[in-house]
Amino acid sequence: MATVIHPTAIVEPGAQLGADCEIMAYAVVTKHCVLGDRVAVHPFAVIGGDPQYLKFDRASATGVTVGAGTVLREHVTINRSIYPGKATAIGENCFFMSGSHAAHDCEVGNHVVLANAALLAGHVGVGDHTFFGGGAAVHQFCRIGESVMVAGHASITRDVPHFTMVAERDDVIGFNAVGLRRRGFARAAIAELKTAFHEVYFTPGNIRDVAAARRAAGAFDSAEAKRFLDFFAGGKRGFARARRAEAEAGE
Known part of the structure; x- marks a missing residue:
């Protein structure tokens, strides 16, 4: 299908949309965004809004990129970078559920799922095929590896290595064998x-x-x-530890 923009949605001049995107009712896509093909932005999501950073200069030319096939559900927010010429980057075929958030300068890989109200602070890096349970929150500058399973309501303040499962406060609770077999x-x-x-x-x-x-x-x-x-x-933040x-x- 051709790109569809609901009459009540706001897509600012300068925003770049790929083929077959859908921007639904009351969604906002700012001029700072580059969306790949088949990106779906659901009602009341705001993509490319200013970063929540007190020293930010709103005149800075910064952006957000969203990869092909990614779905951004209701009330998702993705903030643009704080650095001129840089972009907050979301990969391909990701699924951000309602109320989830990626702050400025996050780099999120492909096939990443954020369940409802999962929160990524600024400068967080996320590997491919990682899943965040509902209400999980990640401290700024943390790295979350590939194929990691983050439990709901987990509080992550340290780096989480590839292929692990983490819960509560930085507790590695196992090796993600099931996820790897599924892949x-x-x-x-x-x-x-x-x-x-x-x-x-x-x-x-x-x-x-x-x-x-x-x-x-x-x-x-x-x-x-x-x-x-x-x-x-x-x-630089140390590593989540196993019990x-x-x-x-x-x-």
């Missing part, structure tokens, strides 16, 4: 990831150093396990 990961890769998860989280010592040592030793062959270990080389009994039960 079609090979059994051998899942087995290596499970071993890497145990070695990093349950070996005494600094978690960053443990991961670096296992990577340097060439302990794992799969690209997925290497990617898991490499996650610990970055970030052993829960993490083992959560596999």
